[in-house]
Amino acid sequence: MNSGARILALETSCDETAAAVIEGGRRIASNVVASQVELHARYGGVYPEIASRAHIEAIVPVIEQAMQEAHVDFGDLDAVAATNGPGLSGSLLVGVNAAKGLAMGSGLPLLGVNHLEAHIYAHWLETDSEGSAWPAELEFPLLALIVSGGHSELILMSDHGRYEYLGGTLDDAAGEAFDKVGRLLGLPYPGGPAIEKAAREGDPESTAFPRSWLSDSYDFSFSGLKTAVLMKVQEYEEPPQGQPLADLAASFQAAIIDVLSAKAARAAEEYGASAVLLCGGVSANQALRHTAAERASVPVYYPPLVFCTDNAAMVGACAYQHYRAGERAGWDLDVLPGLRLV
C-alpha cells in the first residue's frame, strides 16, 4: 500500500472539463476546471451534444495544465482515475477514454469513480477555508446531503465506501429546481447562483411558498414548489423585476432550504451522525450553509466554493480510497449514466 499515492483524476460528467493531481487522497497538487457554462447559457441548460464536443476540445489542454501545475510527469503518478457515472454518457465517455489511454500508455492502474461519492469526498481535501473540516476531524457515521443539478439525496456514511440511502428527491433535484425557477424568473443559467444573488435584496417571508414535508420520510419533492412559483409569476403582467423579483427569489430559496436543512438536521440526530456534510453544487449556497448550521445539533461542514461544484480534485480524493482498498478497473471500464451511490 502506498499511502502517499499520487493520482491524476478526470471529471467530465456534465459541463465542466476538469483534471487534478491529488496526493495521499488529500493534498491538492493541482486543480484545473474549464467551465462550459457560457456555451450552455443561451440554451438555459446543458445541451448534451455541445457538452461532449466541448469536453473533446478541452480535455487534453486541461490535463496538460494539471500535470504542469503539479510539476509531475506520468512516471510520478500511481494511478489515473475518471468519473464513469452518473452523468451524460457522451460527456462521461470523453473522460473515461482519456483516462484509459493515459493509464494504458503509461502502464498505470485505472480507476472509475462515482460522481456522487466524489462530491462527498470533497470534504477530505485539505483546505483551510471557513466551514471546512480538517479530514482528521471527520468521524463516522456522517450524514451527507448531496444537492446538485441532478441529485438530492440524504446518505448515511458509516465508513469509507459504506453508504445507506435515507431518502432523495421524488421529482426534481434541488439544483434543477433552482435552475428551472431561475428560468421562470428570467434569470441567467445556472439559476442557483443567480437566485442566490437576487435573493440577497429580497424578503424571504414575502410569499409563503409551500413546503413539501412528505410526512416523516427523508424524501424530497420540489415540483409543487416550482409550480407555485410559476403561478405567482403569472400574476404579474410583465416579468417581475427589482424588488418583486428579489422577494420571489428569496421566498423560493427559503422554502427549498427550509426542507433540506430540517431533514438533514433530523436525519443527523436520528442516526447519531457526528457531522453533516453539505455536498454538490447547491452547497455553494450561503443561505443553505447558514440555515443547516442553525438547525443541526452537530457541526455542518461545507467545502470551499470551487469544491462544491464539479471538479476533479474530489474525484482524486475519492479514487484514493478505492486505490488504497486495492480496487482497480479493467480496460472494459464503461460509462454508467444512471449509476447510483446506493
Ligand code: KG4
Ligand atoms: O454539482 P454540480 O456542479 O453539478 C452536478 O453534479 O449537477 O451542481 C450544479 C448545480 C446547478 O443546478 C446550479 O444551479 C447549482 O448547482 N448551484 C447552486 C449554487 N451554485 C450552484 N444552487 C444554489 N445556490 C448556489 N449558490
Ligand code: ZN
Ligand atoms: Zn456534481
